[in-house]
Amino acid sequence: MDKVLSGKPIAALIKTALKDLIAEQDIKPRMALIQVGSDPAADYYVQNIVSNGSKLGCTVDLDTLSAETSQAELLDRITKANVDPCIHGIMLQKPLPDWIDDTAVGCAITPEKDIDCLNPVNLGKIVLEADSLVPCTPLAVLCTLRYYQIPVQGRHVVIIGRSAIVGKPLANLFLWKKTWANASVTICHSRSQDLTAITQTADILVAALGKPEFVKADMVRNGSVLIDVGINAKNDASGKLAYVGDIDYNSCLDKAASITPVPGGIGSVTSSLLFLNLVKACLLQRGVNKNIDDFIGLIFGA
Numbered sequence: 001m002d003k004v005l006s007g008k009p010i011a012a013l014i015k016t017a018l019k020d021l022i023a024e025q026d027i028k029p030r031m032a033l034i035q036v037g038s039d040p041a042a043d044y045y046v047q048n049i050v051s052n053g054s055k056l057g058c059t060v061d062l063d064t065l066s067a068e069t070s071q072a073e074l075l076d077r078i079t080k081a082n083v084d085p086c087i088h089g090i091m092l093q094k095p096l097p098d099w100i101d102d103t104a105v106g107c108a109i110t111p112e113k114d115i116d117c118l119n120p121v122n123l124g125k126i127v128l129e130a131d132s133l134v135p136c137t138p139l140a141v142l143c144t145l146r147y148y149q150i151p152v153q154g155r156h157v158v159i160i161g162r163s164a165i166v167g168k169p170l171a172n173l174f175l176w177k178k179t180w181a182n183a184s185v186t187i188c189h190s191r192s193q194d195l196t197a198i199t200q201t202a203d204i205l206v207a208a209l210g211k212p213e214f215v216k217a218d219m220v221r222n223g224s225v226l227i228d229v230g231i232n233a234k235n236d237a238s239g240k241l242a243y244v245g246d247i248d249y250n251s252c253l254d255k256a257a258s259i260t261p262v263p264g265g266i267g268s269v270t271s272s273l274l275f276l277n278l279v280k281a282c283l284l285q286r287g288v289n290k291n292i293d294d295f296i297g298l299i300f301g302a
């Protein structure tokens with residue numbers, strides 16, 4: 001088993017599969033990327049999406065709204081993108097200003113164009129094991145395990161974090177009756193008692209809590225697989241801005257059978273999966289349905 005589970009070869013595979021599919025189906029996927037205001041991290045992500053899009057042959061229409069944008073104005077932009085037949089997917093860059101209700105804007109995105117999976121219809125379909133647009137980060141975790149051929153079926157997965165965009169959909173995907181899932185799942189959060197006693201029972205431990213280097217070696221079972229979803233900005237010893245995960249990589253490396261790095265782990269896979277959802281949405285709007293298994297087959301081989 002590989003010790004360090006880099007996301008880079010997986011991202012490269014996904015991009016190649018998508019380019020081939022775009023050419024084969026002769027489609028021109030187009031995304032509306034809406035950003036409200038600006039901050040350095042959000043600007044970085046947005047530019048990354050725009051540049052990845054042009055490399056893949058997808059168009060990304062960046063709509064940058066002022067930091068003072070009202071909820072009504074944002075809803076109006078979403079409605080326009082919903083009804084525009086040239087737009088196949090809508091991505092809303094987070095964070096949004098405090099006065100905007102994330103749930104309300106998520107509900108406003110039509111489910112067929114909801115490539116970041118903010119609409120409750122798509123989230124609900126995950127619980128029902130029905131085909132839908134799946135949130136990119138949870139799917140990135142499963143793609144990483146699949147690529148490195150780490151068995152999931154029957155194993156105990158512990159997830160720290162119960163957000164609607166990472167922890168909860170990921171827990172539900174791990175429960176799907178599929179050979180790449182079929183896990184037993186425990187989900188923990190800030191009110192869980194004796195977290196260490198729980199995390200020590202994990203075959204696969206997923207950290208998605210947004211606390212830099214929170215998971216230490218004493219929380220980890222020998223020989224377990226550690227998946228780090230966290231991305232936290234931190235000044236390094238020289239005062240330079242660096243990114244670390246939710247797992248203390250250096251202290252856990254020896255105990256783990258495998259571990260994802262930050263950066264270069266789950267985050268790299270996530271950004272390419274946004275385009276998988278865009279392509280899926282574009283095909284769906286042309287009446288072609290490819291489900292998750294089709295995409296897994298396309299990327300990793302049958």
Ligand SMILES: NC(=O)c1ccc[n+]([C@@H]2O[C@H](COP(=O)([O-])OP(=O)(O)OC[C@H]3O[C@@H](n4cnc5c(N)ncnc54)[C@H](OP(=O)(O)O)[C@@H]3O)[C@@H](O)[C@H]2O)c1
Nearest residue numbers: 137161162163166189190208209210229230231266267270
């Ligand atoms: N790699 C990627 O592509 C990607 C994508 C999205 C997010 N992220 C990163 O993933 C991390 C999580 O993001 P998110 O949006 O899911 O965060 P979030 O919405 O802030 O949720 C954090 C979750 O962690 C739990 N938590 C916080 N402190 C805890 C503690 N001390 N012990 C146990 N549980 C604790 C919270 O519990 P309560 O529910 O009790 O508050 C909550 O459920 C962040 O670092 C984010 O930057 C990465």
